[in-house]
Amino acid sequence: MPNSAPATIDDVARIAEVSIATVSRAIHTPDKVAKTTRQRVNQAIAITGYTTNAMARSLRMGRSNMILILAPDIGDPNFSTTLIGLENEARAHGFGVLIGHTQNDPERGLEYLKFLSSGQAAGLVLFTGHEPFGHQVIGQRLPPSVAVFEPVFGSKTSYVGVDDTAGARKAAEHLLSAGHRRIAFIGDAKTRLGHQRRRQGYDLALDAARIPPDHRLVLEGDGTIESGRLAVEQLFMRDTLPTAFMCVNDATAVGVINGLTARGYDLPRDFSIIGFDDVPQATYVNPALTTIRQPRSAIGRQAMALLLETLAERPTERREILIMPDLIVRGSVTGPARR
Missing domain, CATH: 3.40.50.2300 (Response regulator)
Incomplete structure (x- = not known):
């Protein structure tokens, strides 16, 4: 009869022929591990089916280590690179992310509130430029939140974005x-x-x-x-x-x-x-x-760092972090034509 016990980090370390500490670093801070070592660890994870996600840890620990990200358009080129910064910073601190694609639909925004009301998400990142429609009506108090790219009108939600x-x-x-x-x-x-x-x-x-x-x-x-x-x-x-x-x-x-x-x-x-x-x-x-x-990746990292800091300390004042952008010169600008 096949063994149905879940794989452990020891199993991953044994197959990858590395230490348990190296497996942990490869998962949570991959930039500190050599590429060949990361590949061996990832292959071992795939072979064993080892579960490393934050949702599983949340269930074991009885508290949520997930961050809900609400975005109106996941196809927006600004979204994917920012998500990389958000997720890397979250993983480095033992958190995972859930992505809610609202498609600019208020009803979809309300559906994702169930993750907050059921305690499946500890914090919220908003790409939408507004709080989820209807959360006041259903009496849902929002968790610690931070907005990226678009400040939230008339809200105490902190903001991280470009200047x-x-x-x-x-x-x-x-x-x-x-x-x-x-x-x-x-x-x-x-x-x-x-x-x-x-x-x-x-x-x-x-x-x-x-x-x-x-x-x-x-x-x-x-x-x-x-x-x-x-x-x-x-x-x-x-x-x-x-x-x-x-x-x-x-x-x-x-x-x-x-x-x-x-x-x-x-x-x-x-x-x-x-x-x-x-x-x-x-x-x-x-x-x-x-x-x-x-600087999309930097915005994502800063936003997640601010949110996790808020989760740890729960400050009440709104904060705004603005990152200076760069001018990229290509071929679409020249002197004015004479007409």
Whole structure:
């Protein structure tokens, strides 16, 4: 009769021919273990079926070591790299993560609250820019939480993200240094605090360059490719065109590039475009996109570290940690064309 007893860490160490301490390091702090050793440990785990996840430890210890992550779109290029930082920091401290894909559906957000009400999650990471819809109605008190990428309006939820204002100002100053004075900002949104901060950076740079308000073009947008394309159509209905487009994110910039290319323009000779985020697709568009890079993995690590600190100490005051982004220069910005 086959042995049905669960595999232990001793079994993994025996098969991998390493010590128990090395197995533990390979699981919780893999960056401190040689690659060949990690491979042997991972193979031994696969062979034995050893369970290392935090959910199993939570059941044994009678308390949750899981963190719930709520995201509106797990396909967003910003999500995966940030998740790596979140999960690595969580694992280093004996925690695991659960991913709740809300798809911008309030009902889905409510469904994931069951993990909180049943005690299966000790903390919450929000990519959504808002608290789960309806948690006040059902009387569900949220656990210690932290927001990433999008601050939560009217909430005491702590926030870790890029310095949107400084990054956007850096983008606008890059366009100004190339000689542009007629710069359109695409993606203003009154309901998105991150977008508002990027608009503020745009205004600060143009104020410093003494560009009067009537020489600024600001169009609303929801941060999608389609909103960038629509902005191009709206601008061509006006008498005066910009020489450069400053976009609230890279998706909007791709839409702008698509809209201008469809009209037969030669980029960047006719128009310059700059984005924000530096998603992987930024290098594949033509021309390759000059943009502001978000340190996504660092944001994830900092956010999880802050959340775990909150779980340990339970401070009441809201904290905000902003990380300075970098300007990534590629081929989409040049001097203004003469028309």
